[in-house]
Amino acid sequence: MTAKTPKESLTILTDLVLPGETNPLDNLFGGELLARMDRASSIAARRHCRRIVVTASVNHVAFSKAVPVGSVLNIEAKVSRAFKSSMEIFVDVWMEDRESGQKTKVNEGIYTFVAVDETNTPVAVPQIIPETELEKERYDSALRRKQLSLVLSKKMKPSEATELKALFK
Numbered sequence: 223m224t225a226k227t228p229k230e231s232l233t234i235l236t237d238l239v240l241p242g243e244t245n246p247l248d249n250l251f252g253g254e255l256l257a258r259m260d261r262a263s264s265i266a267a268r269r270h271c272r273r274i275v276v277t278a279s280v281n282h283v284a285f286s287k288a289v290p291v292g293s294v295l296n297i298e299a300k301v302s303r304a305f306k307s308s309m310e311i312f313v314d315v316w317m318e319d320r321e322s323g324q325k326t327k328v329n330e331g332i333y334t335f336v337a338v339d340e341t342n343t344p345v346a347v348p349q350i351i352p353e354t355e356l357e358k359e360r361y362d363s364a365l366r367r368k369q370l371s372l373v374l375s376k377k378m379k380p381s382e383a384t385e386l387k388a389l390f391k
């Protein structure tokens with residue numbers, strides 16, 4: 223299977239925040255943003271492996287800034303690392319200023335998708351070759367996040383999480 227680069231999976235969803243999608247403060251409802259991020263990362267994962275993909279875990283989401291109604295959001299998702307059947311997807315969310323067009327980062331999320339066949343059995347995915355400094359940084363730290371996610375979901379014993387343990391040495 224030929225390895226791919228993160229940019230081959232790059233997915234950008236651009237959309238408005240409408241009144242029906244907000245909380246009582248007229249800012250984007252968190253669950254609505256999560257759904258949009260899940261959709262973008264699912265497309266990125268699918269572009270990487272060209273298989274059926276399912277969300278295995280949402281590892282981290284940081285709502286750093288509120289997004290007011292009427293905002294234009296750019297949701298950018300890219301595969302940061304591929305393992306055997308699973309892929310880590312980084313999602314960066316940018317708010318676009320209506321007048322200047324300047325972009326401010328408002329949110330970040332890290333998702334794990336697994337490629338499966340028609341019987342929901344995990345299947346192998348292509349490896350990834352990071353290119354930019356940021357892609358290399360995210361690639362290098364992905365195994366640590368995978369182990370943390372597996373430990374939290376009780377699929378790995380803390381004693382087996384070698385990358386995590388190395389952090390505390």
Ligand SMILES: CC(C)(COP(=O)(O)OP(=O)(O)OC[C@H]1O[C@@H](n2cnc3c(N)ncnc32)[C@H](O)[C@@H]1OP(=O)(O)O)[C@@H](O)C(=O)NCCC(=O)NCCS
Pocket residue numbers: 275276277278279304305306307308309334336338342344368371372375377
């Ligand atoms: C995701 C799913 C297919 C994994 O199946 P499984 O029987 O646990 O399979 P495995 O244990 O072989 O794990 C498959 C891969 O997923 C990874 N994985 C499983 N759970 C994970 C978690 N919580 N966090 C990170 N990675 C996880 C495993 O490490 C493994 O990765 P690798 O093959 O790259 O090494 C299965 O749990 C599932 O179908 N879940 C429901 C998915 C779903 O409905 N999502 C929402 C709608 S799309």
